[in-house]
Amino acid sequence: MSVELVGLALLMGAVTYPARALPLLAPGIERLPRIALAYLRLVGPAVLGALAAVNTVIVTDDAGAAHVQLGVGWLAVGCCIAIVAVRRNLFLGLVVAVAVAALARAANLA
Amino acid sequence: MNAAGAGSAHPPDEPDGPGPVTLSLGAARRRLAVDMLGIVASTSAFGVVFGLSAAQRGHFSLVETVAMSVIVFAGASQFAGVSLVAAGTPWPAIVLLTGLLNIRHLLYSAALAPWFKAVPRARRAVMAHVLTDEAFALSLAHFRRLGRADVGGYWLAAIGSTFIPWNIATIVGFLGGQSIVAPERFGLDVVFPAAMAGLAVGLVTGRREIVAIGAGVTISLVVALAWDARIAVVAGGLLGPLVGLAVPERRAATRRGASAGSGASGPTDDGPDVAGARDPLP
Numbered sequence: 293m294s295v296e297l298v299g300l301a302l303l304m305g306a307v308t309y310p311a312r313a314l315p316l317l318a319p320g321i322e323r324l325p326r327i328a329l330a331y332l333r334l335v336g337p338a339v340l341g342a343l344a345a346v347n348t349v350i351v352t353d354d355a356g357a358a359h360v361q362l363g364v365g366w367l368a369v370g371c372c373i374a375i376v377a378v379r380r381n382l383f384l385g386l387v388v389a390v391a392v393a394a395l396a397r398a399a400n401l402a
Numbered sequence: 403m404n405a406a407g408a409g410s411a412h413p414p415d416e417p418d419g420p421g422p423v424t425l426s427l428g429a430a431r432r433r434l435a436v437d438m439l440g441i442v443a444s445t446s447a448f449g450v451v452f453g454l455s456a457a458q459r460g461h462f463s464l465v466e467t468v469a470m471s472v473i474v475f476a477g478a479s480q481f482a483g484v485s486l487v488a489a490g491t492p493w494p495a496i497v498l499l500t501g502l503l504n505i506r507h508l509l510y511s512a513a514l515a516p517w518f519k520a521v522p523r524a525r526r527a528v529m530a531h532v533l534t535d536e537a538f539a540l541s542l543a544h545f546r547r548l549g550r551a552d553v554g555g556y557w558l559a560a561i562g563s564t565f566i567p568w569n570i571a572t573i574v575g576f577l578g579g580q581s582i583v584a585p586e587r588f589g590l591d592v593v594f595p596a597a598m599a600g601l602a603v604g605l606v607t608g609r610r611e612i613v614a615i616g617a618g619v620t621i622s623l624v625v626a627l628a629w630d631a632r633i634a635v636v637a638g639g640l641l642g643p644l645v646g647l648a649v650p651e652r653r654a655a656t657r658r659g660a661s662a663g664s665g666a667s668g669p670t671d672d673g674p675d676v677a678g679a680r681d682p683l684p
Binding site (some may be wrong): 296297298300302304306308309311312313314315316324327331334336337338339342346350352358362364365368373375376377382383384385390392394397 | 470482485493495499500501505509511518526530570591595597601603604610611614623635
């Protein structure tokens, strides 16, 4: 069983822990400039949006070249987005997304 | 600190003040336990999804997947890590992105710091590891209902609602995911991108976030198609916020209801500095 990525987990934990601990252990250190805080708050949505887009739209061939893929994933992810936007319920959005994709494939629509 | 594990009295510099003390420790903990139920359900569901994603992408063993959930213990960056590893992204870029994704915890930690002044530093150092969006929201609301800190309540919220369910669910999802031969037949291949998209939407509290998402998506797709798919997400994640910052800030009216997920029924009394920074994962 591979354990190589435990090293990556340790590194990821090493950069996560200070944000959790420093203000508790050294109050005042969290006082970043306002613009920096504003930027950091936007990183999460931007990264997650980019992850969703790349994983829905892009496929990479054996040569490493990226191509656009138009599949049922677009529709499924779109349904999830709509549900989260309206109902604020991510779990429901995921269930619907999975159902849409499974049904579309069962009906040979994708 | 009393025998029940309560911490300091109300900190004088706590931003909004606790309001009048209305509940006893027992009553407040019962309320906390009820609040935890929804969080446990959503955390478990997403833990299963994470384990499933790690198993399906084929790059993670069970030990590595569990290490992620125990050591990193931050859902969005764990999901991102799985995707980036699968894409062949270099480790330094993954670590950089993880740090940026999780820096919001500074705000939670800072908001809780005044409550834990009387707690020994070594214990605070351990408490920090299990500080998540959920632990923060649950414990701060609990402290305000109680009018003082409650270290036992913090552990209950942090470990009982999130750490244990997340890690158990990770294992369940990983083992279950391995036994599914053709996940796309069941639509399971869309879980990951749908979860990422839903999480992004759940973090929107104003037009800056919308613009940052749009820019992040556009930049990542352009970089993937024109240059290298392995760094596309990093490019979108780092440059998208710069475009978002160019937009004048205007908050949506429902900023406090911005947390998505089935666990969003939990308390969201998270103070003015952290609204919009939460996501529904650990």
